[in-house]
Each structure stands twice: as structure tokens, then as C-alpha cells.
Amino acid sequence: MQEPDSHSVDEHARSEPRLSGAEFLRANHDVLLTDWQQAVLEHLGHKVPARQPWLIDHLPELLSSLADAVEHGPEALDERLEMVHTVARLDEGFDLGEVAHEYALLRRCILHRLETQGQWLRSGDLTRMEVMLDRLVTRTMTFFWEMKQRILQTLDRMAEATLDDPDMETLLERLLTRLMEAALTVNTAAVMMLEGDELVVRAAVGLVTDEVKGLRVSVGQGVSGLAALERRPFFVRSASTDPRVLLEPLRRAGLRALYGLPLMDGERLLGMAYMGSRTAFAFSDSDVRLFHAVTERASGHIAQAELHAREHAARKEAERSLALLDSMLEAAPVGIAFQDHELRYLRINSTLARINGHSVEEHRGRTLHEMVSGGVAGPVEQSLRQVLETGRPVRDALIEAPDPVHGGPGAWRADYFPVRTPGGVLLGVGVTVVDIADHKRAEAALQQAIDFREELIAVLGHDLRNPLHAVNASAFMLGKVPDLDTTARRSVDRIRKATARMTRMINDILDFARSRLGGGIPVTRQRVNMVELCQGVLDELQVVYPERPLTLEVSGDDLWGEWDPDRVTQVLGNLVVNALQHARNDTPVLTTLTAEVTDVVMRVCNEGDPIPEELLPHLFDPFKGSRQPEQGNKHRSLGLGLYIVSEIVQVHQGSVRVETGPEQGTIFTVRWPRVPPPRGYLPP
Structure with a gap:
């Protein structure tokens, strides 16, 4: 800024009083x-923040x-004003050149205003x-340079404080110490x-260090708790x-400024x-920035x-797991292993390693085909x-293969299952293998x-039929003798009852043997009347x-159907x-027949303990359905x-089912389809 040239000023201007x-x-x-604000806005252009009142601030x-x-x-x-202005500008993200340019714009605005008004300042002003x-x-x-240098020096010293990887409390105390060394008005500081x-x-x-350590303040209480909230x-x-x-020790220490x-x-x-000072009521801007x-x-x-x-704890937990x-x-x-997508063994226990014929160390990172030999690898790979x-x-x-551990044939049961992360990503396949050779x-x-027992039963039942028929025939002939006394006739009746019971037992044994050895009980269907069959069975049993x-x-009129009459009478008997x-x-046994659309329902009811x-x-x-004598069976x-x-x-x-209870007694219900259902039909 230069004084106007005296030669360019006319005599009239020289005579006017100057401001x-x-x-x-x-x-x-x-x-x-x-004027200055407009000039700054034009200079900043696209860098103008959304909030503009900051421009004027301390100006x-x-x-x-x-x-x-x-x-x-x-x-x-x-001096405080330009320092505060500079700090505010730096907080807004401006560099030192932009702050200096603001002052240059202020100088330009003053000159422009003087020229516009045609006024001249007093000499020297x-x-x-x-x-x-x-x-x-x-x-x-x-100020900017000193503040920057001070902060950089302090940060360098703080970086030195971390070189030996101290614990958290030691590190924080070192950082606070660097702060106190750089800010002379700070007498105490804490985290x-x-x-x-x-x-x-x-x-x-600093001050009252030992007294404040460990003290607690609830969030939301006091000046620090409310600031934290x-x-x-x-x-x-x-x-x-x-x-x-x-914090009572801070009050007793006579602190003034606390930030x-x-x-x-x-x-x-x-x-x-926080940092506190015993000498100052306020901290300088440079101390605050530091x-x-x-x-x-x-x-x-x-x-x-x-x-x-957290990483260390997670690593420790992972190692422990x-x-x-x-x-x-x-x-x-049991044998256990985990294999990845390429069927490489990532983990395997010694049990499965021995089954495969290699050590645990040999398995790691090797594929299935490298560790499992013979024809076993193919089916196992297919399952994996x-x-x-x-x-x-x-x-x-x-899995059936020679047993490499015990020799001879071996048998194992294997389960293969997916292994996933908690997020559902498939990591590989888990394998469990159980040796079932002893079980086999x-x-x-x-x-x-x-098989031997059933064959023996079949042979025994078959060989007993002929002598039993002879006994039954002899008892029948004895019963025809007219002059038998009461005692003899009662003995003949006992023989006939016993032979009838033995006949039923032998028939059951032979049918059981056929069902287990011969592929099922044979039936020959023919059209018969269920009432006639049942009545005949009951008449024979009434004699016994x-x-x-x-x-x-x-109940009902149509009780005809296609059944094997011998088998129907055997069921009812x-x-x-x-x-x-x-x-x-002395309680009765009731048999009922009910005609339904597709079935004839047979029920046999008796009174007794459930x-x-x-x-x-x-x-x-088989061999489990009857109650034992010690349970009250006669x-x-x-x-x-x-x-x-x-x-x-x-x-x-x-179908056949049973219902039993203390009041209703025991009821066996058999449903006989009138005609054979279609193949594949399952009874209800």
C-alpha cells in the first residue's frame, strides 16, 4: 500500500482536511x-462450507x-484475536496460505473503499x-509455525513412547507426560x-496422581460424566x-482451569x-490444540x-478349542476326519488313520486316493x-475291506456330513467311521x-403231528364207548382238550416256521361266508x-368275501x-361280526384285567406276546x-388292533377286506 503521488493531487484536494x-x-x-466477505467467497469458490457465519467470526x-x-x-x-482467528480457520480445514490470503483481501478492500469514496487519510496513517x-x-x-512445530515435536515424542510396546496404563501415562512437558500451564492430566x-x-x-487412580464417575453425572454422555x-x-x-482430589488440589x-x-x-492447571483460569488455544x-x-x-x-483372546480361545x-x-x-473341497485331509484322528493304513502326519494335506487304496476309494469318494x-x-x-489293523475281513459304517461356517458357507466334509466287524x-x-432254532421248531412240529393225530383219534373212539363211567368220560374230555390245544400249538409252530423260513404263510382264497366259518369255530371250541x-x-346282511377259510378259522380260534x-x-367271550361296505369287521371281547x-x-x-405266569397268567x-x-x-x-381297559375289558378288532386290495395298498 503506497501514499498517493503528491503531483497527481490538485490544489483543491491538498486544501481539504484528511481523515x-x-x-x-x-x-x-x-x-x-x-466487501471482505464477498471477496473471500469469490476466492474460495466451490470450497465454501454449507455454514457461512464462520467467515466473519473474529473479523x-x-x-x-x-x-x-x-x-x-x-x-x-x-494478539489474542488473530491467534483465535487462525486457530478457527485451521479447525475448518484451511491452510496457512489461505489465512494469509484473507489478510491480503482485507488490505485490498480497504484500498478499494478509499479510492471509491475519493477520500485521503491523514499523513502517516x-x-x-x-x-x-x-x-x-x-x-x-x-504463531502457526510455532504451534505446528510444538505439536509435531510432541507427537514425535509420543511415538517414541510406544516403541517398546508398553502396557496400556504405562502408554497412556507416557502420552500425558509428553503433554505436560509441552504445555507448561498443565499441572495434572488423566485418562x-x-x-x-x-x-x-x-x-x-502430575498432581494427586495416586489419589485419583481408580476413582469412578457414573456416565451422566458431574461435569465429566455429562460430557461423556x-x-x-x-x-x-x-x-x-x-x-x-x-473427583474430590482435584478440588482439594486447588485446581483452576479444567478441560x-x-x-x-x-x-x-x-x-x-482431562487436563488441569493450578495457575491458569483458561488454557491457551495452542495448549487446547495440543x-x-x-x-x-x-x-x-x-x-x-x-x-x-480381542484378537489375542480370540487366538487363545481358538488354540484352546x-x-x-x-x-x-x-x-x-470312532474314526473322525475333515476333508476340504478337493478331498484333502485337513484333520484326522489316529483311529481313522490306522484304518487307512497311514499315520496322522502322512494324511495332512494328502488326498483321499493317496491315502485310501483298493476298491474302497471309489465308493467313499462318491459319497463325499x-x-x-x-x-x-x-x-x-x-464299507467292507481287509482290516489292516487286525487282519482278515473288516466292516465299517461311515457317515458323511457337510461342515459349514455360522454363515452357512460350506467348508468341506466331515467323516465318522465306526468299526462294526465284531457286530457283524x-x-x-x-x-x-x-435259523437253527426255527428249523428245529419246524422239524419238531412236523414230527409231532402224526402221534398227536393218533392220540386224538384214540380219544375220539374212547368217547364213543357207551358204558364209560363219569370219571372215565371226564378223563377222555381232558385228553381231547389237551390234544386240541397241542394241535393248535403245533399248527402255530409250523406257520411260524413257514413265515420265517419259507417266505410267508400261504393262503388259498375262495368265496366264503364269514358267519358260517365263525360259527363252526365257536361250536368246536364250545365242545372243548x-x-x-x-x-x-x-350285524348286517352281506358277510361274504374272498378269504382262506382255514386261515380265518385259525385267526378266530x-x-x-x-x-x-x-x-x-365263568365270564363269556363275545365274538361280533359287522358288515361294512368294503370290509367285514371281526371283534373278540372278553372281561378281565387289562x-x-x-x-x-x-x-x-413272536415269543413275546403272552403274559408270563408270574404276572397272573393261568x-x-x-x-x-x-x-x-x-x-x-x-x-x-x-389289519388287527387291540383295545384294553379296566371297564371295557380287552377287544381285538380284525378288519377283513372282502376282496384283495390293489397291489401296494397299505391297510389303515
Whole structure:
């Protein structure tokens, strides 16, 4: 800025009184601010923030301070204003060049306003104004440089504090110590970590260090707790007298300024940090900025330490889990393995490794075909591929091959199942293998014993029929003798009853043998009347059991159907004899026939104790259906009668069920389809 050339000023202008620089700045205060703001906006262009009031901020006071300095000298220039203005600009993201350019624009606006109004300043005022503006720029540059250097030096020292990887408390105390060394007015500083819903002092330096460590403040209480709740800084001018300061040692220490900042990891609150001064009621802007830099660094270290702690804990847990898994794999009596998508063994226990004929170490990273030899690998691979393709398990696969451990033939049952992450990603296939060779041998021995028993029963039953027929015929002939006394006739009746019962038992034995050895009980269907068949059976049994009422009730007209008459009479005979054996003495046994559209329903009812509940699931199993003598049964049987009933009814594609209770007694219900149902039909 230059004084106007005296040769270019006419005599009239020389004679006019000139304004003082201070009066000009005060008179054009608002106009200059408007011109400057417009010039700054044009210079910034697209970089203008959405909120524009920040542009003016300290400029009104700064312009007034400039007028005072022009009028009274440099000592009237308020240094605090340009420092505050510079700090505010830097917080908004501007660099030092842009701050200096703002002052250049202010100088240009003052000159432009002087030229527009055609006014001239008093001699020397324009020079003094330029000197003050230069002083503003110089002090701003110096302040910015010193502040930057101070922060960089402190950050460098803080970086040195982390080189030996100290624990969290030591690291935080080192950072706070660097802060106190750089900010001379700071007498104490601390970090309060968030633990649950409380802030706990975990690191402290300076005054009352030992007294504040471990103290707690609830979030939302006191000045620090409320600042933590609202995620904002706090400032207290006199901590020793302010009741909002809940840490009593700080009050007793006679602190004045107390400033705190939340420690943040993104949107997550980590804790609070504070610094206090015993000598100052307020901290300088440079100290505040330095404290911000320290807390940002501390937040980063805390977040990183927490991440490392979680990673370490997760690694330890993973190692513990793997150790437990290895122990379980080795202790398991079955073979276990895990294979990836290429069917490489990632994990295998020693049991399965021995079955494959190699060590555990040899399996790792090797494929199925490299470890499993012979014709076993093909079927196993097919099952594994099926699991990988469908994502569904393959169960109960039988593997038969020479046993490399015990020698001779071996047999194993294998299950293959998908292994997924919690998110459902398929990682590979799990395998369990159980040695069932002993089970197979025991099963074969048992089947051999069962076959021998059934063959023996069949032979015995067949060989007993001829002598039994002879006994029955002899008893029949004796019964025809007219002059038998009562005792002899009673003996003949007992012989006939016994032979009838033996005949039924032998028939049941032979039918059982046919069903188990010959592929089922044979039937020969013909069109017969169910009433005639049943009545004939009951008449024969009435002769054998004359003291027991055996009645038949018929409902419906059409009781014809296509059945094997011998098998129908055998079913009814077995059911009625079973009812006679388990009914109370002298109580009747009732047989009912009901004609339905497609079936004829046969029911045999007797009064007596209900069948025990534990017997019902096995009532129609061979050798298990009858009650034992110690359970109140008056007659011991082979337990084949109900089994033969079930087999005959199934051959006729019918159904049989039982109902029993203390009041209704026991009712066996048999459904006889009139004609054979279509092939594949399942009875209800």
C-alpha cells in the first residue's frame, strides 16, 4: 500500500482536511466487512462450507483492534484475536496460505473503499495501517509455525513412547507426560476409561496422581460424566470451587482451569481425558490444540489395544478349542476326519488313520486316493462328492475291506456330513467311521442260532403231528364207548382238550416256521361266508370248553368275501382261546361280526384285567406276546398265537388292533377286506 503521488493531487484536494486511519476504519466498519466477505467467497469458490457465519467470526473485533492500533500504536493490537482467528480457520480445514490470503483481501478492500469514496487519510496513517496489517500476517505465520512445530515435536515424542510396546496404563501415562512437558500451564492430566456405565481413572500424571487412580464417575453425572454422555468437551474455570467436579482430589488440589475431551473410536465412546492447571483460569488455544492431538493419539492407541486384546483372546480361545478338539479326536473310539473341497485331509484322528493304513502326519494335506487304496476309494469318494454337491449328509454307508489293523475281513459304517461356517458357507466334509466287524460277526452268529432254532421248531412240529393225530383219534373212539363211567368220560374230555390245544400249538409252530423260513404263510382264497366259518369255530371250541359261554353276534346282511377259510378259522380260534385264557372265570367271550361296505369287521371281547401297558408294543411279536405266569397268567404258551394272527391278517391285506381297559375289558378288532386290495395298498 503506497501514499498517493503528491503531483497527481490538485490544489483543491491538498486544501481539504484528511481523515485519520482509525476514523476511516470505524466509519466503514460494516461496509469493509461486507466487501471482505464477498471477496473471500469469490476466492474460495466451490470450497465454501454449507455454514457461512464462520467467515466473519473474529473479523469485526479484529478490524476494531486494527483501528485502535492505527490510532494508539502497536500495543493496542490484540494478539489474542488473530491467534483465535487462525486457530478457527485451521479447525475448518484451511491452510496457512489461505489465512494469509484473507489478510491480503482485507488490505485490498480497504484500498478499494478509499479510492471509491475519493477520500485521503491523514499523513502517516496509511503507512501505520499497512504496518499493522503486516504485523498481523507476520504474527499469524509465527504463531502457526510455532504451534505446528510444538505439536509435531510432541507427537514425535509420543511415538517414541510406544516403541517398546508398553502396557496400556504405562502408554497412556507416557502420552500425558509428553503433554505436560509441552504445555507448561498443565499441572495434572488423566485418562478415564469407560467400563460399563462408569468412567474409571486408569492413567494419571502430575498432581494427586495416586489419589485419583481408580476413582469412578457414573456416565451422566458431574461435569465429566455429562460430557461423556453428550460426547462433547467440557471446561471448568475453577475446578476447586465448582460442585460439578466430582473427583474430590482435584478440588482439594486447588485446581483452576479444567478441560476435558471425549475419547472416541468413530461413534463409540472409549472414555474421557482431562487436563488441569493450578495457575491458569483458561488454557491457551495452542495448549487446547495440543491436548486435542494427544487425545486423538490416545484414542487410536486404546482402540488398537482393545483390538489386539480381542484378537489375542480370540487366538487363545481358538488354540484352546483346537486343543480340546484334538483331545476329543484322539479319545474318540470312532474314526473322525475333515476333508476340504478337493478331498484333502485337513484333520484326522489316529483311529481313522490306522484304518487307512497311514499315520496322522502322512494324511495332512494328502488326498483321499493317496491315502485310501483298493476298491474302497471309489465308493467313499462318491459319497463325499454327493455331500459337497447337495449339501446333505450321507448316512450309514457300509464299507467292507481287509482290516489292516487286525487282519482278515473288516466292516465299517461311515457317515458323511457337510461342515459349514455360522454363515452357512460350506467348508468341506466331515467323516465318522465306526468299526462294526465284531457286530457283524455277532449278528451272523445270532442269525445262525435263530435259523437253527426255527428249523428245529419246524422239524419238531412236523414230527409231532402224526402221534398227536393218533392220540386224538384214540380219544375220539374212547368217547364213543357207551358204558364209560363219569370219571372215565371226564378223563377222555381232558385228553381231547389237551390234544386240541397241542394241535393248535403245533399248527402255530409250523406257520411260524413257514413265515420265517419259507417266505410267508400261504393262503388259498375262495368265496366264503364269514358267519358260517365263525360259527363252526365257536361250536368246536364250545365242545372243548363247555363251561364257558361262547356267543356270536352278527350285524348286517352281506358277510361274504374272498378269504382262506382255514386261515380265518385259525385267526378266530387263536383270538378266542387267548380270550378264554385271560378272561375272568365263568365270564363269556363275545365274538361280533359287522358288515361294512368294503370290509367285514371281526371283534373278540372278553372281561378281565387289562393288558399291561409295557406289553402292548410287542403284543404281536413272536415269543413275546403272552403274559408270563408270574404276572397272573393261568396258562403258559409259546407266544406265537397273536403273531400268527397278525401274519394271516397281513397276508389278507387287513389289519388287527387291540383295545384294553379296566371297564371295557380287552377287544381285538380284525378288519377283513372282502376282496384283495390293489397291489401296494397299505391297510389303515
